[in-house]
Amino acid sequence: MTTGTGPGRSGRSGQWRVDFDATVVFSNGGSLSTEGFRLDIPGDAIDDAELGELLVRHLGLLMVGSTSISRKELIQEPHKGSRNTGAAAESGRRTVDLTGPGTRLDRPDATAAGREGAAAIKGGLAGLEGLVDLPVVLVRLTGAGEPVADRLALAPFEPAGHAVVIHTGRADGPWLAPDAVALLAERGAALVATDSGHRDGPEAKALAEAGLPLLTGLSGLAELPAVGVRLHAVPYPSAEGERVRVYGVTT
Structure with missing residues (x-):
């Protein structure tokens, strides 16, 4: 088992996550086991007690x-936004240009959108x-x-009034499942x-019918913190x- 020395104590820079196997035993009976579970950590090292918490x-x-904790491996990679881990957004305002050579904006046409999509467009989302x-x-x-976001991948998030940015790590290929479009429309996403x-x-096509603007071909998403953008x-x-x-823009 790889051991750590506590968050942020080794002086290494960058964002870190931990891949681990663990067992949780409940005081009222029963247990929960994880294998290959990954979490953001607030630093570059963590000991077993801290990881359990x-x-x-x-x-x-x-x-x-x-x-x-029966196995633990530290991995340097961008945070994915693990909840309640203390791996907060970096402090200070910073602007990252996300425009790539193939970046395109598709804004839905109210005449082509469905009833709800047309209402969203008239409500100002197209401006x-x-x-x-x-x-x-x-x-x-x-x-x-297969980096395609379906309803389960989006279930932990609250997209109402937000730009939902899906970071696939590849330049082309499918990235959103049809059932996920309905969830984004139901929960009031502003842009995808x-x-x-x-x-x-x-x-x-489904996003256009839902009245949701679409940005494709972005770059530099790995430079963004998981939250606070x-x-x-x-x-x-x-x-x-x-x-x-x-x-x-980080805030």
């Missing part, structure tokens, strides 16, 4: 009698106010065998974005038609 807080477990200064829900799928350049599939998408005219520059 982190797991309990993250899952919101009650009546825990004891925890034991500039629906594209700038939006709080971000960052869904990291990097490392997944991804680093994938795939913009002609069924997910794009606001998105600005600024359209501008060019010889190639309407283009867009996209920025992520």
Whole structure:
């Protein structure tokens, strides 16, 4: 088992996560085992007792009698937004240009959208106010065998009024399941974005029908912290038609 020395005590920089196996024993009977579980950590090292507490807080477990860690590996990779772990957003305002060579903005047409989508467009989501200064829900799928967000992948998040940014880690390919579009529309997402350049599939059509603007082909998503980001998408005219520059601003 790899051991640690406590959060942030080795002087290594960057964001770190831990991959581990654990057993949680409940004081009123029963137990819970995890294998290959990963969590963000607030530093670059963690000992077994601290990791056990982190797991309990993250899952919101009650009546825990004891925890034991049987395997642990530290991994340097971007945080994915593990809840209640103390791995907070980096402090200080910073602007990250997320515009890639293939970044495109698709804004739905009220005549093509469904009834609810058309109502959202008329409510202002198609204007500039629906594209700038939006709080971000960052869904990291990097490392997944098939980085496609379905309803379960989005279930932990509250997308109402947010730009839902899906980080796949690949330049093309499907990235959103059809059932996830319905969830985003039901929960009031303001905009959907991804680093994938795939913009002609069924997910794009479903988003347009739901009245949700779509940004594809973003870059630099690995530079964003998991929380505390606001998105600005600024359209501008060019010889190639309407283009867009996209920025992520940490707060």
